[in-house]
Amino acid sequence: MQRIGVIGVGEIGRAIVTGLCEAPGERPEVFLSPRGARAAKELSERYEGVRVCAGNQEVVDRSELVIVAVRPPDRHEALAGLRVDDDRIVVNVMAGVANDDLRGQLATGATLVRAIPMPAVRDRESVTVTCPAHPAVDALFDRLGGVLPVEDEAAFNVFSALSATLTTHLSYLATLTSWAAGHGLPAEVAERYVRGLFQDLGRALGDESRSLRQLAADHETPNGSNERIRTTWFTPATSAALTQALDDLLDRLD
Template identity: 70%
Template sequence: MAGLRHGDGRWCFLSPRGARTAAELAERHEGVEVCAGNQEVVDRAELVILAVRRRDWRDALAGVRVDGKIVVNVMAGVGHDDLRRTLGAGTTLVRAIPLPTVRERRSVTVVHPSHPEVDAFFARLGGALPVADEAAFDVLSALTGTLTTHYAYLAALASWATGHGISPGDADRYVRGLFQGVGRSLGDETRSLARLAADHETPQGNNERIRTTWFTPANVEALTQALDGLLADLRSR
């Protein structure tokens, strides 16, 4: 759990639950303070960030009063109804999906519902993307489950090159450079993702060959089923 406030030189208040990590953050960053307990975090904050593991959130909130605070829930699979049963029906709740690249202020953060203070906070970290309901929120939450698959795909490419005599260091370096360039092109929002794919492909060329022989309708269906299964799991909790 963390709390945020502007104005007195101390703007980030951390729970002591993760004592080692909290102490390291307080030592490394000016304006970060470790509180004596979760109630102190809430009392001193304007925005309360719930970022504990899903199985731990009830223990973390036991006995904590959040009257009048804005609570930002970044826990996957924990919806508004679950939290309101613990925090009270009048609590202002906003769900959010901050990605690791908010550290560089380069990723949009999905929020529900839209709230001016929460939207403004994430706007400073790369942008806020409010969605209309929790059903839409869960769909975008499921997409975050594909991040490590992307890295594993890149690792598989490097491993294939190593199997054909390229040194592991050279294979790793080349794959990183290849896809860093592709990543930068994603910043061009004037082109759809489908358009970007087409623009990187020559008819009957190498990219078209791999796409059509590996990313087949069967693979698309397998990916769709995996995402549908994750979405169903998120909505059942």
């Protein structure tokens, strides 16, 4: 795919463009909407072949594949009156917006594919879930760290719910840092240590020969400190609360 448009140059749109432009091999032409003007201007100045268009219709007209990455509450305003020819491919990365809803708004027969790219696609280090599978879309995200196509939108929504846990993990780390600062460590020192601690753990996730439960066991000593925190904090009640929160989110996504 040689001509790619991006409508909505926020965190995800910017990450996709950066990943594509810094990937090995031939770069595509990229056409950006004026939404997120500052980020769009920065990307166009940094990378050859990236252009900012006068409006969203120009993005669509110039592109073979269009990525819609606006915030879901903004989609009605951003996409109002947009004409999308049936020969275009539209990639919907808006969380919680089904393809049927987007097709109804655009009133188009174009191919629509949902995707869940994470910010790490900027470094081509994140697997992206797509639905349904499509050769051009899957090839695009394969360049950005890998692709996991699913045919069932119900399964796609489960992946979408899983992706919503990222900031919970970060807040957990922030809570650890605050606890350490409350016990006299300088906040910046505590944060540096926590970051390093979990970056090392993150690297262990690359070992797919061990399950997540096995990795946890391998990091514990029986009756040791890790086991004590896990069993006293991550109780059946907290596990049930997390399961319920995910179930509630999935109900909203269905």
